[in-house]
Amino acid sequence: xxxxxxxxxxxxxxxxxxxxxxxxxxxxxxxxxxxxxxxxxxxxxxxxxxxxxxxxxxxxxxxxxxxxxxxxxxxxxxxxxxxxxxxxxxxxxxxxxxxxxxxxxxxxxxxxxxxxxxxxxxxxxxxxxxxxxxxxxxxxxxxxxxxxxxxxxxxxxxxxxxxxxxxxxxxxxxxxxxxxxxxxxxxxxxxxxxxxxxxxxxxxxxxxxxxxxxxxxxxxxxxxxxxxxxxxxxxxxxxxxxxxxxxxxxxxxxxxxxxxxxxxxxxxxxxxxxxxxxxxxxxxxxxxxxxxxxxxxxxxxxxxxxxxxxxxxxxxxxxxxxxxxxxxxxxxxxxxxxxxxxxxxxxxxxxxxxxxxxx
Numbered sequence: 001x002x003x004x005x006x007x008x009x010x011x012x013x014x015x016x017x018x019x020x021x022x023x024x025x026x027x028x029x030x031x032x033x034x035x036x037x038x039x040x041x042x043x044x045x046x047x048x049x050x051x052x053x054x055x056x057x058x059x060x061x062x063x064x065x066x067x068x069x070x071x072x073x074x075x076x077x078x079x080x081x082x083x084x085x086x087x088x089x090x091x092x093x094x095x096x097x098x099x100x101x102x103x104x105x106x107x108x109x110x111x112x113x114x115x116x117x118x119x120x121x122x123x124x125x126x127x128x129x130x131x132x133x134x135x136x137x138x139x140x141x142x143x144x145x146x147x148x149x150x151x152x153x154x155x156x157x158x159x160x161x162x163x164x165x166x167x168x169x170x171x172x173x174x175x176x177x178x179x180x181x182x183x184x185x186x187x188x189x190x191x192x193x194x195x196x197x198x199x200x201x202x203x204x205x206x207x208x209x210x211x212x213x214x215x216x217x218x219x220x221x222x223x224x225x226x227x228x229x230x231x232x233x234x235x236x237x238x239x240x241x242x243x244x245x246x247x248x249x250x251x252x253x254x255x256x257x258x259x260x261x262x263x264x265x266x267x268x269x270x271x272x273x274x275x276x277x278x279x280x281x282x283x284x285x286x287x288x289x290x291x292x293x294x295x296x297x298x299x300x301x302x303x304x305x306x307x308x309x310x311x312x313x314x315x316x317x318x319x320x321x322x323x324x325x326x327x328x329x330x331x332x333x334x335x336x337x338x339x340x341x342x343x344x345x346x347x348x349x350x351x352x353x354x355x356x357x358x359x
Contacts, residue, residue: 002028003092022215022235025090030242033086037078037250045254045261048072055262056119071259074116075251076267080109082247083274087240095236100148101277102240107140108186108273112265127265137183137269144277145178153232159283161290161355164227181285182276188295189272191302191322196259198324198338200252202294202345203271204245209291209349210278211241216356217282226356229283237281244274257335291352294345298322 007019018024048054054070084102091098111133119127127133148154156174157167170177193199216222218235248271254260263271272295279288289296301323308317319329327337 026238026242029090030246033082033243033246037082073262073264075261076263086243091239105274109270112269115265141179141182145175185276186272188299190268192298193268196257201342205349207245293348
């Protein structure tokens with residue numbers, strides 16, 4: 001919005017020319033989202049407390065989590081507001097990629113909000129049925145995949161990190177691949193959101209890495225130099241990534257141990273979907289498995305636990321899955337698990353950045 005309102009005035013006053021630069025608007029979006037989330041946080045927490053929108057704890061979870069029952073949840077609405085407001089304030093509103101990402105993010109946020117509502121209403125941790133949730137996620141993913149794959153300037157080729165000459169064209173198979181990325185990323189973040197600040201930290205790291213890749217993908221000269229796919233218009237995704245990082249940082253202010261608020265499924269599902277959609281737009285889909293490695297490992301731990309439990313007749317690989325609970329069962333304190341996972345996430349982010357030169 002500011003881009004359209006203020007940049008045209010640069011002919012009268014040169015200072016408004018800064019709104020032309022994606023870097024300036026990306027910083028503006030990050031700071032704006034952070035400050036909005038920080039300012040609204042206490043008010044939103046009090047609102048949730050007044051309306052008794054509290055966390056429902058699973059009975060088979062770690063005993064240390066039982067005290068968290070009733071802590072305000074659905075904090076993801078706070079993230080979504082800061083994210084959307086800041087993005088729309090600073091982005092070029094004619095950019096189709098940003099609208100696709102925002103649409104998918106809000107769709108997944110709606111699924112998560114309904115799931116949270118069901119949990120609170122029923123006062124149990126079941127919520128929306130697994131099949132129902134998956135079906136809604138697939139619908140959103142397929143629609144987003146169809147829209148983006150049919151854009152004239154978008155390529156259905158796949159970019160593989162570390163292999164510059166291997167770029168297979170998936171053609172029609174790109175849509176189910178995109179669906180896998182979106183649904184997988186969404187559920188992976190959802191599974192990670194089990195400790196205070198655990199999901200928000202890696203979200204900031206992943207958003208930051210994709211902020212850089214968005215800028216590079218939208219810059220023809222730099223993309224060619226670094227031998228990554230050039231996606232005309234992808235530079236505006238910098239604004240979205242900055243807003244997501246800023247909103248997540250603002251939320252983390254209240255979600256850090258001991259948490260005053262939880263993001264709920266409305267936050268985790270939408271964040272996962274957003275990161276997956278950004279990865280698709282920037283043509284760095286496979287890279288998400290590296291930079292979002294914490295999310296991937298959490299999801300794999302659940303798959304392995306469930307699969308091994310069924311084929312072994314009741315045996316377990318981990319003391320509890322997702323595997324952040326395994327470390328709790330091993331005696332690690334919650335803050336130690338969270339901070340160490342953050343450290344791993346930062347290292348994975350650096351590895352992802354290293355792929356720019358290792359090709």
